[in-house]
Amino acid sequence: MPAVQSWPRLARARIVVSSLLFLTAFGAAASPSVNPALRSAAQRDLGLSPTQLDRWLQLEREAPQRAALAQRLLGAHYAGSWIERGDDGAVRLIVASSDPRAAKLGPGVELRQVRYSLAELEAAKARLDAGARLRLPGITRPIDGLYAWHVDQASNSVVVRMAPQALDRAIDFAAYSGADSGVLRLERMDVAPQATSQVYTGVAYQKNGAPSCSVGFAVRQGATKGFVTAGHCGVAGESIWMDGAPIGHIVASEFPVADRAWVAIGDQHEVLPLVTNYAGGFYFVRGSYESYHTSVVCRSGYKTGYQCGFVNAKNVTVNVGGNGPVYGLTQTTACAGFGDSGGGWIDVGEQAQGVTSASNIPAGSPHNCGMFGAMTWFQPVNPILEQYGLTLVTL
Known part of the structure; x- marks a missing residue:
């Protein structure tokens, strides 16, 4: 050489x-304002010194x-x-x-x-995605037991997370997809991702009167008010309730493939650019500038409150609850519980990031908080806004 x-x-x-x-070019960088409470929450959850x-x-x-x-x-x-x-x-x-x-x-x-360029890693991941959209002859769900896959830049590989008993299936799936086996790293994952279904950002809402999910972000479509949430929380046409009374309905929903939905509510209800921290305080929603890989992000949901973590992968494909793959999710180290689905994520600059999609919650547990290896995935918010022609309500 x-x-x-x-x-x-x-x-x-x-x-x-x-x-x-x-x-x-980078001798000096402007310092945008950081919400002190968000800073404190980040230090609490991430173990970083000031x-x-x-x-x-x-x-x-x-x-x-x-x-x-x-x-x-x-x-x-x-x-x-x-x-x-x-x-x-x-x-x-x-x-x-x-x-x-x-x-x-x-x-x-x-x-x-x-060893591998980012283009080579992304090509291998794209092959896995293409393979997941197909079905092996005679097999209904060739990806059962394969939980998630993504380009992991830090390890220079495509990480495939799988159930302990799914090694052979993972190997077969990789071979079927045509992805370069040298690029793949198979990792055991003991707990499957589960949709956290059980409505301002983070507050609970009900579907057809029964407990369901958490509000993502306040939006508008022209003169119509509403909010975004996770697609697995309901299908188009279903009635959405809050505080014991119907407030609107699901206009559009997609799950799997994507995990996004938006709810239209009556004009008598106010929509606010706020995120509850479940400690009597609120953060503002100031925009939706997408955070960088390895950025600090925090989420709000009615079941486990307000939790922070790092973004450790983007464009992750996740087999949520065995329902089939959801593409383009962002993976984090924050925890979540059943009922947090749809709740909003922000970074420390109060920029909206996404809505909670899934988390690796152990069987019999209401959440994965405190669990080693806890992971939660969110559906990025900007594709939701674009897909449905929505405008984010901001400060």
Whole structure:
């Protein structure tokens, strides 16, 4: 393999320019306001010191531009980027490259050499998705026991989470899909994802008078008021109740494939850009700018209240409750319980992120809070707004 020193002079010059770009473009970053209560909740749930959280939030602000620049510089060899806390406690931005000759990308960025490019990982994940849309001959549900799969940039693999007894099925499914087996990493998952069905953001609502789910975010479609929630919480036409009285109905719903729905409510009801923290306080909804991979996010739902975690994967395919795959979910380390479905997620800048879809809740338990390896997935909110022509109600 040629050494860096053997590269043409022009290439070496580009490396110098690249480093300067990282140095000058990100020498300072604007500091958006962070809600103090959200900050406190994040520290509580994520185990970060004040200094570590400050650094993490700084990198969240810088990461999208840094990652975009790294992708332009590395080209086809770009293998992803993320924020992580090292064994020494330091919080760093990592950029991965499949090119062993890649040079450093400038101060504050750790370059990590990996085998596969991000394009190769995403191609393998797309093959699994395509395979899930089909059915093996003679088998009704070839993905039973296969719970979720996603591109995991930090491990440079496509992680497939499966039931303990589903190894053979996972291997067969991967082979059937045509995905490169070398890219896949099979991980045991003892608890299956379950739809958390059991309505302002986070407050409970009922379907046809019976306990159901949690409100996502207040929206409008023209003059019509309403809110978004999870698709598995009900089908179009069903009556939605709150505080013992009907307030509206489900206009549209999709589940599986996606997990999204929106509810129209009567004009006499007010819709507010608020998120309840179940401790007597509220946060505002200020927009829906999508947070970065490894960002801090928090969710509100009537069953387990207000919980925070990290985004550790995007565009995850999850086999929710054995009903078939839901595509494009975001995976987090926050916990949830039955009844939290549909509840809204925000980041520490009070930007709406999504609505709760599923969580790996153990059999016989009402939630997975306190469980090692707790995971909860949410349906990103912007695709819901786009799909149904909705406008988010914001401050």
